[in-house]
Amino acid sequence: MKRSIINQYHQLEERYTGLVNQMNYRFMNLCIKAEEASLLPVKVQVEGKTMNLEEVATLAKKNDYEFVIVPNYTDDMDRVAKSIAMIHPEFKQSIDKLTVESVNLKLEKVEKEVPYILLTMPEVNDDRHDFMKQTAQTMYDDCKTRMEAEKAQATANLTPLLADEPEADDIRQYFDKLSEDWETRRDEMHEKKLQEIEEAYQKWLGEFAQQEIAKMEEEDAHSNKAAMSMKMTDNN
Numbered sequence: 001m002k003r004s005i006i007n008q009y010h011q012l013e014e015r016y017t018g019l020v021n022q023m024n025y026r027f028m029n030l031c032i033k034a035e036e037a038s039l040l041p042v043k044v045q046v047e048g049k050t051m052n053l054e055e056v057a058t059l060a061k062k063n064d065y066e067f068v069i070v071p072n073y074t075d076d077m078d079r080v081a082k083s084i085a086m087i088h089p090e091f092k093q094s095i096d097k098l099t100v101e102s103v104n105l106k107l108e109k110v111e112k113e114v115p116y117i118l119l120t121m122p123e124v125n126d127d128r129h130d131f132m133k134q135t136a137q138t139m140y141d142d143c144k145t146r147m148e149a150e151k152a153q154a155t156a157n158l159t160p161l162l163a164d165e166p167e168a169d170d171i172r173q174y175f176d177k178l179s180e181d182w183e184t185r186r187d188e189m190h191e192k193k194l195q196e197i198e199e200a201y202q203k204w205l206g207e208f209a210q211q212e213i214a215k216m217e218e219e220d221a222h223s224n225k226a227a228m229s230m231k232m233t234d235n236n
Helices: 003-029 074-087 126-161 168-235
Strands: 043-046 049-052 057-063 066-071 092-103 109-120
Touching: 003 126, 003 168, 043 074, 066 074, 074 092, 074 109, 126 168
Parallel strands: none
Antiparallel strands: 043 049, 057 066, 066 109, 092 109
16 A cells, blocks of 8 residues: 555544644533533733643532632732633633642641632523523534535545555545544534533523522411411401
């Protein structure tokens, strides 16, 4: 087999890898759960330097929907909060404190309160549900279009190389299999993201329904109390 054919195969594989990974990275930044990758684009300006978030703060997942961000220095708190908000304005931010055990200058164990930023992922309500589905579809369509263009270009490049190649049919099958494998990965990632969006939406609907029921029950209780009060007044 010609070296040029092998090179075409590896080049197509690299391009598929890059495009599908890029789509998946965009999916992770279309946040539903607390994804560490969503914080990678955050840059913080500290004393004239641009630094990655992990260089100026300690990051941890509190649960599937919350991050704890502890700045290394308390005077960086505002800078960190604003930098996160620039990349993810949809994240809800609140300041809280945690108590940790430390050692003072006398090497005595002491407890101190450390402030931190609590990041909470936004709920997938009616508006956000539609927006996220449309955005995920746009990201998927963009990846699909680019992959189809790469496949067409690779086919055009490959055709003259196979003119006198005795294994031409087998080589075409290798290229087709490569495309099918990456198309399957792409489609599975898309379906997983849509399912994640739908599950979060159903979770919100269930909580919203419970809130509405509780509200109606409270209104009924007030109505019954008012009716009883009026009845007692009439009897008097």
